[in-house]
Amino acid sequence: GNSVTQMEGPVTLSEEAFLTINCTYTATGYPSLFWYVQYPGEGLQLLLKATKADDKGSNKGFEATYRKETTSFHLEKGSVQVSDSAVYFCALAAYSGAGSYQLTFGKGTKLSVIP
Amino acid sequence: EAGVTQSPTHLIKTRGQQVTLRCSPISGHTSVYWYQQALGLGLQFLLWYDEGEERNRGNFPPRFSGRQFPNYSSELNVNALELEDSALYLCASSTGVISGNTIYFGEGSWLTVV
Numbered sequence: 001g002n003s004v005t006q007m008e009g010p011v012t013l014s015e016e017a018f019l020t021i022n023c024t025y026t027a028t029g030y031p032s033l034f035w036y037v038q039y040p041g042e043g044l045q046l047l048l049k050a051t052k053a054d055d056k057g058s059n060k061g062f063e064a065t066y067r068k069e070t071t072s073f074h075l076e077k078g079s080v081q082v083s084d085s086a087v088y089f090c091a092l093a094a095y096s097g098a099g100s101y102q103l104t105f106g107k108g109t110k111l112s113v114i115p
Numbered sequence: 116e117a118g119v120t121q122s123p124t125h126l127i128k129t130r131g132q133q134v135t136l137r138c139s140p141i142s143g144h145t146s147v148y149w150y151q152q153a154l155g156l157g158l159q160f161l162l163w164y165d166e167g168e169e170r171n172r173g174n175f176p177p178r179f180s181g182r183q184f185p186n187y188s189s190e191l192n193v194n195a196l197e198l199e200d201s202a203l204y205l206c207a208s209s210t211g212v213i214s215g216n217t218i219y220f221g222e223g224s225w226l227t228v229v
Binding site for chain 2: 018034036042043044045046048089093102103104105106107
Protein backbone atom coordinates (compact mmCIF):
# COMPACT_ATOMS: atom_id res chain seq x y z
CA GLY A 1 0.00 0.00 0.00
CA ASN A 2 0.90 3.66 -0.13
CA SER A 3 2.80 5.19 2.77
CA VAL A 4 4.64 8.34 3.78
CA THR A 5 7.47 8.53 6.26
CA GLN A 6 8.63 11.86 7.58
CA MET A 7 11.19 12.77 10.17
CA GLU A 8 9.93 12.77 13.70
CA GLY A 9 9.87 15.94 15.66
CA PRO A 10 9.67 18.09 17.42
CA VAL A 11 12.19 20.28 15.65
CA THR A 12 13.34 23.43 17.40
CA LEU A 13 15.28 26.07 15.46
CA SER A 14 16.45 29.58 16.04
CA GLU A 15 15.07 32.33 13.83
CA GLU A 16 16.89 32.58 10.47
CA ALA A 17 18.16 29.00 10.68
CA PHE A 18 17.96 26.60 7.73
CA LEU A 19 15.15 24.07 7.81
CA THR A 20 14.97 20.59 6.34
CA ILE A 21 12.15 18.16 7.04
CA ASN A 22 12.73 14.81 5.38
CA CYS A 23 9.94 12.93 3.67
CA THR A 24 10.08 9.65 1.78
CA TYR A 25 7.24 7.71 0.26
CA THR A 26 6.13 4.35 -1.07
CA ALA A 27 3.46 4.28 -3.72
CA THR A 28 2.21 2.39 -6.72
CA GLY A 29 2.08 4.28 -9.96
CA TYR A 30 2.93 7.96 -10.16
CA PRO A 31 1.77 9.84 -7.09
CA SER A 32 1.43 13.56 -6.60
CA LEU A 33 3.20 14.90 -3.53
CA PHE A 34 2.14 17.62 -1.13
CA TRP A 35 3.23 19.49 1.95
CA TYR A 36 0.47 20.75 4.22
CA VAL A 37 0.91 23.02 7.24
CA GLN A 38 -1.24 23.19 10.34
CA TYR A 39 -0.91 26.27 12.52
CA PRO A 40 -1.96 25.97 16.17
CA GLY A 41 -5.70 25.51 16.55
CA GLU A 42 -6.36 25.52 12.81
CA GLY A 43 -7.05 23.08 10.01
CA LEU A 44 -4.60 22.07 7.29
CA GLN A 45 -3.45 24.43 4.58
CA LEU A 46 -1.74 23.41 1.38
CA LEU A 47 1.82 24.72 1.43
CA LEU A 48 3.11 23.36 -1.88
CA LYS A 49 2.79 20.46 -4.27
CA ALA A 50 4.52 18.65 -7.13
CA THR A 51 2.80 16.35 -9.58
CA LYS A 52 5.65 14.71 -11.47
CA ALA A 53 9.30 13.76 -11.13
CA ASP A 54 11.80 16.64 -10.87
CA ASP A 55 9.03 19.19 -10.29
CA LYS A 56 9.81 21.73 -7.60
CA GLY A 57 6.99 23.10 -5.49
CA SER A 58 7.53 26.41 -3.74
CA ASN A 59 5.59 28.83 -1.58
CA LYS A 60 6.35 31.37 1.16
CA GLY A 61 10.07 30.61 0.92
CA PHE A 62 9.54 26.85 1.30
CA GLU A 63 10.66 24.47 -1.43
CA ALA A 64 10.48 20.75 -2.11
CA THR A 65 11.62 18.75 -5.14
CA TYR A 66 9.95 15.54 -6.29
CA ARG A 67 12.81 13.00 -6.46
CA LYS A 68 11.55 9.79 -8.02
CA GLU A 69 14.94 8.06 -7.87
CA THR A 70 15.11 8.45 -4.09
CA THR A 71 11.30 8.52 -3.55
CA SER A 72 11.70 11.68 -1.55
CA PHE A 73 10.07 15.11 -1.20
CA HIS A 74 12.09 16.92 1.45
CA LEU A 75 10.87 20.33 2.64
CA GLU A 76 13.42 23.14 2.91
CA LYS A 77 13.50 26.79 3.85
CA GLY A 78 16.59 28.92 3.93
CA SER A 79 15.65 31.18 6.84
CA VAL A 80 12.80 30.31 9.17
CA GLN A 81 10.72 32.81 11.11
CA VAL A 82 8.82 32.54 14.37
CA SER A 83 5.61 32.62 12.32
CA ASP A 84 6.64 29.33 10.65
CA SER A 85 6.05 27.47 13.92
CA ALA A 86 3.49 24.82 13.02
CA VAL A 87 3.04 21.14 12.26
CA TYR A 88 4.09 20.12 8.76
CA PHE A 89 2.58 17.11 6.99
CA CYS A 90 3.97 15.39 3.94
CA ALA A 91 1.33 13.64 1.84
CA LEU A 92 0.88 11.74 -1.38
CA ALA A 93 -2.10 11.28 -3.63
CA ALA A 94 -2.35 8.10 -5.62
CA TYR A 95 -4.61 5.27 -6.52
CA SER A 96 -4.62 2.59 -3.85
CA GLY A 97 -4.48 -1.13 -4.55
CA ALA A 98 -8.28 -1.28 -4.55
CA GLY A 99 -8.41 1.09 -7.48
CA SER A 100 -9.61 4.04 -5.48
CA TYR A 101 -7.98 7.40 -5.00
CA GLN A 102 -6.55 8.28 -1.61
CA LEU A 103 -4.51 10.97 0.09
CA THR A 104 -2.02 9.45 2.52
CA PHE A 105 -0.34 11.56 5.19
CA GLY A 106 2.84 11.28 7.18
CA LYS A 107 2.59 11.61 10.95
CA GLY A 108 3.56 15.27 10.94
CA THR A 109 6.59 17.15 12.18
CA LYS A 110 6.17 19.88 14.74
CA LEU A 111 8.43 22.87 14.15
CA SER A 112 9.09 25.46 16.82
CA VAL A 113 11.10 28.56 15.89
CA ILE A 114 12.49 30.60 18.76
CA PRO A 115 13.56 34.25 18.51
CA GLU B 116 -14.69 32.19 -2.94
CA ALA B 117 -15.72 30.37 0.22
CA GLY B 118 -13.50 27.55 1.39
CA VAL B 119 -14.51 24.26 2.92
CA THR B 120 -16.82 24.97 5.82
CA GLN B 121 -17.50 22.66 8.74
CA SER B 122 -19.93 22.74 11.62
CA PRO B 123 -20.01 22.71 14.52
CA THR B 124 -16.52 23.96 15.35
CA HIS B 125 -16.51 22.57 18.87
CA LEU B 126 -18.77 20.16 20.70
CA ILE B 127 -18.81 18.02 23.79
CA LYS B 128 -20.69 14.73 23.93
CA THR B 129 -21.14 12.01 26.49
CA ARG B 130 -19.94 8.47 25.95
CA GLY B 131 -22.61 6.43 24.19
CA GLN B 132 -24.22 9.40 22.46
CA GLN B 133 -24.36 10.02 18.73
CA VAL B 134 -22.93 12.97 16.82
CA THR B 135 -23.36 14.41 13.33
CA LEU B 136 -20.72 16.63 11.77
CA ARG B 137 -21.37 18.64 8.65
CA CYS B 138 -19.22 19.78 5.76
CA SER B 139 -19.80 22.03 2.76
CA PRO B 140 -17.19 21.68 0.03
CA ILE B 141 -15.80 24.42 -2.13
CA SER B 142 -18.19 25.32 -4.91
CA GLY B 143 -17.58 23.05 -7.90
CA HIS B 144 -15.89 20.32 -5.88
CA THR B 145 -17.55 16.92 -6.10
CA SER B 146 -15.26 14.90 -3.82
CA VAL B 147 -15.39 15.11 -0.04
CA TYR B 148 -12.98 13.44 2.35
CA TRP B 149 -13.17 12.94 6.10
CA TYR B 150 -10.12 12.54 8.34
CA GLN B 151 -9.72 12.03 12.06
CA GLN B 152 -6.82 13.73 13.82
CA ALA B 153 -6.53 12.35 17.31
CA LEU B 154 -3.87 13.68 19.65
CA GLY B 155 -0.51 12.14 18.80
CA LEU B 156 -1.88 9.93 16.02
CA GLY B 157 -1.59 12.12 12.95
CA LEU B 158 -4.29 12.11 10.28
CA GLN B 159 -6.30 8.95 9.80
CA PHE B 160 -8.40 8.57 6.65
CA LEU B 161 -12.06 7.92 7.40
CA LEU B 162 -14.21 8.23 4.28
CA TRP B 163 -14.23 9.48 0.73
CA TYR B 164 -17.37 10.47 -1.17
CA ASP B 165 -17.59 11.44 -4.79
CA GLU B 166 -20.72 12.24 -6.78
CA GLY B 167 -22.89 11.07 -3.93
CA GLU B 168 -21.28 7.65 -3.53
CA GLU B 169 -18.89 6.25 -0.96
CA ARG B 170 -15.68 5.48 -2.86
CA ASN B 171 -13.35 4.39 -0.11
CA ARG B 172 -13.34 3.80 3.60
CA GLY B 173 -10.54 3.79 6.14
CA ASN B 174 -9.96 1.27 8.89
CA PHE B 175 -12.72 2.44 11.23
CA PRO B 176 -15.63 0.53 12.78
CA PRO B 177 -19.10 0.66 11.20
CA ARG B 178 -20.34 3.12 13.83
CA PHE B 179 -18.52 5.72 11.74
CA SER B 180 -20.67 6.44 8.72
CA GLY B 181 -21.62 9.27 6.47
CA ARG B 182 -23.27 10.38 3.31
CA GLN B 183 -23.00 12.95 0.57
CA PHE B 184 -25.99 14.94 -0.57
CA PRO B 185 -26.93 15.99 -4.14
CA ASN B 186 -25.41 19.43 -3.50
CA TYR B 187 -22.13 17.62 -2.58
CA SER B 188 -22.25 18.59 1.07
CA SER B 189 -21.58 15.77 3.47
CA GLU B 190 -22.30 14.49 6.94
CA LEU B 191 -20.20 12.31 9.18
CA ASN B 192 -22.11 10.34 11.80
CA VAL B 193 -20.54 8.63 14.77
CA ASN B 194 -22.73 6.36 16.89
CA ALA B 195 -22.10 4.98 20.37
CA LEU B 196 -19.34 7.49 21.07
CA GLU B 197 -16.28 6.29 22.93
CA LEU B 198 -13.72 8.35 24.82
CA GLU B 199 -11.09 7.64 22.15
CA ASP B 200 -13.30 9.28 19.53
CA SER B 201 -12.22 12.62 20.96
CA ALA B 202 -10.37 14.26 18.09
CA LEU B 203 -10.34 16.94 15.44
CA TYR B 204 -12.44 15.82 12.48
CA LEU B 205 -11.30 17.36 9.24
CA CYS B 206 -13.27 17.56 6.05
CA ALA B 207 -11.61 18.23 2.71
CA SER B 208 -12.79 18.62 -0.86
CA SER B 209 -11.38 18.42 -4.36
CA THR B 210 -12.60 18.72 -7.92
CA GLY B 211 -12.41 15.03 -8.68
CA VAL B 212 -10.52 11.84 -8.40
CA ILE B 213 -7.60 12.52 -10.70
CA SER B 214 -4.31 12.39 -8.87
CA GLY B 215 -2.77 15.82 -8.56
CA ASN B 216 -5.94 17.71 -7.85
CA THR B 217 -5.33 19.74 -4.76
CA ILE B 218 -7.37 18.78 -1.72
CA TYR B 219 -8.50 21.70 0.43
CA PHE B 220 -9.27 21.32 4.10
CA GLY B 221 -11.76 22.98 6.39
CA GLU B 222 -10.95 24.23 9.87
CA GLY B 223 -12.28 21.09 11.46
CA SER B 224 -14.74 20.10 14.16
CA TRP B 225 -13.30 19.53 17.62
CA LEU B 226 -15.14 16.68 19.33
CA THR B 227 -14.63 15.95 23.00
CA VAL B 228 -16.23 12.82 24.45
CA VAL B 229 -16.55 12.75 28.23
